Amino acid sequence: MDKKKIIEEIKQNYLIKRIRAEEECDNFIKKLRKDKYFNDIYTDYNLKQLEYLKSKYDQENIKLKNDVDDLKKKINLYLKNKNIEKSKLTPHYDCPICKDTGLNGNKICSCIKKELNKRLSSICSSQINFHSFKDCDSSIMNETDKKATEILKTWCKNYPSVSKININIIGGAGSGKTFMLESVANEFINNGYVVCFKTMFELNELARLYHIGKSYKFSDCLNADILLIDDLGTEPILNNVTKEYLYNIINTRQIHKLPTIISSNLSPDDILNRYDERIFSRLTNKNICLNIMLDSNDKRLIKK
Ligand SMILES: [Zn+2]
Structure with missing residues (x-):
């Protein structure tokens, strides 16, 4: 049993899974963006979020945080009225710990280890x-x-x-x-x-x-x-x-x-x-x- 080869294969599958999940999510958001109102608040939200992440811890920071929260509320209300799950705006990964990257920090995620052992065990079990x-x-x-x-x-x-x-x-x-x-x-x-x-x-x-x-x-x-x-x-x-x-x-x-x-x-x-x-x-x-x-x-x- 070639452990290294199996790990490479699992990682490859993860990459494909991750790309698919992200594409699916992007396509969904693209559809929603056809609605001008949603497009405006969603664009604003992303810009403010970026500004907030770059900002330092001061008054400006607090103001930005409030703006981000307000826009988030608007987005959530929009989704609620349209009967759309909030989770649809983020990619759906199989492993919430590593988001299907296979890495938890700089260590191999437990999901990869589990998959590896399942494969190795299947080689020696009927x-x-x-x-x-x-x-x-x-x-x-x-x-x-x-x-x-x-x-x-x-x-x-x-x-x-x-x-x-x-x-x-x-x-x-x-x-x-x-x-x-x-x-x-x-x-x-x-x-x-x-x-x-x-x-x-x-x-x-x-x-x-x-x-x-x-x-x-x-x-x-x-x-x-x-x-x-x-x-x-x-x-x-x-x-x-x-x-x-x-x-x-x-x-x-x-x-x-x-x-x-x-x-x-x-x-x-x-x-x-x-x-x-x-x-x-x-x-x-x-x-x-x-x-x-x-x-x-x-x-x-x-x-x-
Ligand atoms: Zn994982």
Whole structure:
């Protein structure tokens, strides 16, 4: 993934967006200016505004400020009578912070970072539009689920100042495991991290392809800022692949202190039986792993 190239592409898109917004606004004002009354007050307003900005802090300055305010009132009254939104006189930018320039002062604006991480994450995830904690319908959640949600939200908020870097979200089918994983993914993208989201089935297939030399995308899983594995235990166990690569991923990420969040309906005992002692010990090490249990009743956690 070429980060620099993606940033350039995003900036290019921003420039196009900005020019369009400004052109649209200019054209709108041009139409309004066909009305002589509007044209006069609007021209006056712009001139006085300019004079005011150039003026120093003295009596003249106060007088100009009053003139500007009066003209502004006239413009607003004109717009109100014509039923036109005030905001139509300024370009509509997607990002109010940087006005779609991508720069906040001399720093890159958060909107660019968010877009960049979304793109990078989409390269290593099969999906990109994740649900968020905000989509949660707390009215249908019981105490166990509410507690689980709070723990995850707090963990996301505190990251990277957290002691547990592995989280196992455990619950049956329909308990909302995937929803929780997606919400964590969403928080991380919004906070500027590169997210890798895979079902265990996909990860297993990727490992198989890598094993036979047909894909090199496996490194995304090792290097992403956060890896989320959905539905551990639903994949077929492939000889020399499943257990070996799963161990490799979890171990490598633990060594580099990179978080891995797993959802599963397997209990710790099931994990020991299905995989092996090495994977079990990596996933249940109490110093760095956290188990979050969801209520196993089938339900919809997502607002319709
Ligand atoms: Zn911005």
